[in-house]
Amino acid sequence: MIEFRKLTAGDYPLLLKWLQRPHVKQYWNNGDDTLEKVAHHYALDKSQVQYYIAMQDNQDIGFYQYNLSNNRNIGIDMFLANADQLSQGLGTICLNAFGDFICKIKDCHSLSVDPHPDN
Template identity: 25%
Template sequence: MIRLRKMEQTDLPVFKKWLYTPHVARWYHDPLDWIKEATAQDGEFCWIHHFIVEHEGQPVGFCQYYACQDSDEPWEGYTALGGSYSIDYMIGVPDFLRKGLGKLIVAELTDRIALHPDAKRIVVQPEPENKASCGLLLSCGFVLDTEKEIYVKRLT
């Protein structure tokens, strides 16, 4: 139903458009930072795996994953544990919201991360007000670490 393909520089115009779409902009703050990362994905940000989500050949969203140790984010101690990865995802095309694609995206990212020999967990921290994302993570087997306000899915 969906396919994740490596994001290319030719995808930047649609990615930029999505970042400024109201339902995405509400959660993806600082769009210029996201654009910078995507633009430099083969250079400075090569440690982030960027993907375009396609449905029947049409680009409908974006997702990415990375090893937390490669970022400068401590993830409330989860980075120090080793084997921690994080994900980001969005449906950019409004007509594809609430169709189950988010669950498919998270499942596909989880499968890809699980292929890394060091992968032990995935950590995600959506804004608590983003009820759709929080519910999606719970439906995909993540558990909320209420002390740290981070959703965690153990892989081992």
């Protein structure tokens, strides 16, 4: 079962570790290479973007975020944390679960994801 929990400041070291992994950094490189940069970038009280940790069987497996625009469209970005879980359908399962999760808590009209063509 896939579940989501809000990102907390206590997750910043884990997020930093994930952001340094080659399969993540290749597509998600915001220059967040120190704990201070991660804390600044993902500060929960400074952003209109909502951040979540994806979990499978109570294990942290990925990072998901969404942003609600004025026209009720929700933009989603995400990554799976573990390279050995790629190309097995887990990303699609998590994305569908995240879409369902968001639409239960927000009034959304549409969801959009803009992946890199090589990803």
